[in-house]
Amino acid sequence: MQPNLASHIQIQFSHWDITRPGYVEADTVAHCGDSVAGRFAWSLTVTDIFTGWTENRAMWNKEGGLVYERISDIEKVLPFEVLGFDCDNGGEFINHALHDYFTKREKPVQFTRSRPYKKNDNAHVEQKNWTHVRNLFGYDRLDKKKTVVLMNDLYRNEWSLLQNHFMPSMKLKSKERIGAKYKKQYEPAKTPYERVLESDSVADTTKEKLQAIHATLNPFTLKKIIETKLVEIFKHIKVSSNVRQRL
Template sequence: TRILDELVDLTGWHRDYARQALRNALTPTIVKPKPGRKPVYGPDLMPALITCWAVLRAPAGRLLAAMLPTLVPMLRRDKELDITDTQADLLMKMSAATIDRKLAGERKKMLPRGRSHTKPGSLLKSQIPIRTWAEWDDAVPGFVEIDLVGHEGGNAAGEYCFTLTVTDISTGWTVNRSVKNKAAKWVFEALEHVISVFPFPIIGIDSDNGSEFINEHLLAYCTDHEITFTRSRAGNKNDGAHVEQKNWARVRELVGYLRYDTPAELELLNQIWELDRVFTNYLLPQQKLISKTRHGAKVSKKHDQPKTPHQRAIAHETMRKRPIITMNAAFKRIKPAALERQVL
């Protein structure tokens, strides 16, 4: 009782509570940790998520999340994903942050195998090109920027292939076509091919000041077909920001910086571009910059929701019915996983 008396005096507890506390001190209660909440996305979903991510060439979570509701049904249709309806619903609802968190380990595995760390850098630091704004309206599908990418492999001697890149500013629709050299004859033939495979009419072309573009043949063609033809300022190679970005994102990222100078390599390049044209425009979502504000040294950028060029094109109010039907029919024929295996 002496110990009990001292405990009551020191703590001010009631005598009965102090007695109970002493008894409990001799046999401490082991508190078992409560089980956490059952994870919404279990490990059984990881193989399917990795498959979707790999098919779209390892995009960021915000881009993959936007495409999952479209991609998952397509892959299930083609027997590329073996998952239940419940798993498919969960996968299609996964947020961008969850995707990035789940795939962090897989992304790290890719890096040592040669995934490029090169960034576009100054390619995107362009200024406003000179255009006749009374005629040029790049908010409407059909106004494109064109540019050439050289495949000299670090050695500019001799003849080597070039790739013509044509990018629609409004939708991001991009078509590539390689040529044996940058003679105006071959570039014009490549441009004619690009125009023929574009799903909607090209109504405006903006190029740099190279002789492969600025020539009477192309000017006459644009005049005959009522295509607005403008050029960037002399000495400003990066005026065409949209097409310069595609040079890096599509051409350099896919075929690298090697030298291509043989007929066989030229044929292979164009086979790649034909497959990639479908893949890029129908399956790869893109984000467009809406606004950019500067607060001192900090620059805040606001982008729109990720959409594929196909989605942007068919949703545009000026798009005619026939191109929409053509694009939707082409989209229904796509087998994403098989197409990606062909490209890579």
């Protein structure tokens, strides 16, 4: 983290009042196995708070320049424009390249960061780190650079299509404190694809393109391709004693 820059980035004490897509959280996941020594692959997770639409990208180490490139790549495929970007205080995010990328465009993006050591501030993306990264690759050490290319081939294609078009999730509708407990109500489970189609903020032309893609997809076929690609990826690593959860 660059201290002088961090002091100019607003801390997000509470989540935005989200009524449309475009406000995203981002985080990174280390594929280091039992040791952070040396060089290894990282995964970047970017998730939209309103729809749950999530994209992942792999990179070799997590230098700020690489994160900037991966976020730019993700932004090109999102079915909505990014309006707000929230992250933790890691140096891969708090750097001038990424800050300028969001704040010096024609329509600046609101750039915020969480409080140090407060993981709940990024609860949406933390949950996706589990469902979209750990459930796929587990906790094994990915320390062969060639695996990054294979991971991105999976992340950009079948994994994104399966998760965003076919995997529903529930959204918290309300939370009421009653005594020492909270009463929570949830909206019906929907896929990110469904929430994008329901949003008045997404252009009709974008929805039509998504519908055309959706009509060509079969979740069972996607899962078979994912398993085939995982076999190829795990040929390049030494599987640890940790149990890797699979689809």
